[in-house]
Amino acid sequence: MWQRIPVGTRQIVAVFGDDKTSPDSTLVLYEKHGAKWEPRMSWPAHNGKRGWAIEHRENDERSPVGVFTLSDAGGVLDDPGTRLPYTQDEDAFISPFYWEEAHWHDFDYVIAIDYNRLRGTRPDDPTRPLGQSKGGGIWLHLDHGDGTLGCVSVPESAMEYLLRRLDPKDKPVIVMGDKANLRL
Numbered sequence: 001m002w003q004r005i006p007v008g009t010r011q012i013v014a015v016f017g018d019d020k021t022s023p024d025s026t027l028v029l030y031e032k033h034g035a036k037w038e039p040r041m042s043w044p045a046h047n048g049k050r051g052w053a054i055e056h057r058e059n060d061e062r063s064p065v066g067v068f069t070l071s072d073a074g075g076v077l078d079d080p081g082t083r084l085p086y087t088q089d090e091d092a093f094i095s096p097f098y099w100e101e102a103h104w105h106d107f108d109y110v111i112a113i114d115y116n117r118l119r120g121t122r123p124d125d126p127t128r129p130l131g132q133s134k135g136g137g138i139w140l141h142l143d144h145g146d147g148t149l150g151c152v153s154v155p156e157s158a159m160e161y162l163l164r165r166l167d168p169k170d171k172p173v174i175v176m177g178d179k180a181n182l183r184l
Contacts, residue, residue, distance in 0.1 A: 005067055011170040012032075014030060015152050015174060016177065019051065020178040022051055023146060023147025025045045027043050028040075028041070045153060047150075048062040048063040048148055049062075056150065063151070063152060064115050064135075067175050068173060073109070074089065076093045080163050083167045084111065084168060086163075087123065089124075093124065107141055116134045116135060117137075137151075140159065140162065
């Protein structure tokens with residue numbers, strides 16, 4: 001995966017699970033200082049309910065494996081001080097009313113993972129450059145205690161930290177997948 005990291009990247013959000021079918025993972029923020037990558041912070045995280053997918057498909061309940069840029073953020077709540085473009089919209093980011101109560105705050109804060117989406121658009125933009133069947137709407141968002149439909153979820157403190165820390169000038173990316181596939 002190192003070969004897929006864009007030149008000039010100085011921030012990497014690494015999300016890795018032990019097993020390709022596990023919804024449990026760890027998120028670590030790395031920052032480059034000189035020529036050395038240093039871990040900054042680490043949190044428990046969740047990924048897709050059914051684990052990871054090299055060939056992600058809409059509704060497969062797996063998170064896509066790969067390296068993706070992080071360029072846009074948003075949520076129900078006001079901008080907490082992010083450097084990323086932020087869209088606050090209570091209507092667009094509200095969880096569906098029929099979801100379990102544990103999920104009602106999932107999208108208070110989100111960071112769009114640039115998988116099958118147009119960079120520079122709102123996180124909720126429905127455009128899918130690779131086609132609808134490849135899925136989309138993959139975000140970093142608030143954790144609800146178990147696996148997601150394909151996103152990566154972290155505690156609120158982690159989201160607030162990432163929103164304040166990620167800087168477009170450092171070309172942040174997310175490297176995500178199970179440990180075996182990340183070694184490719």
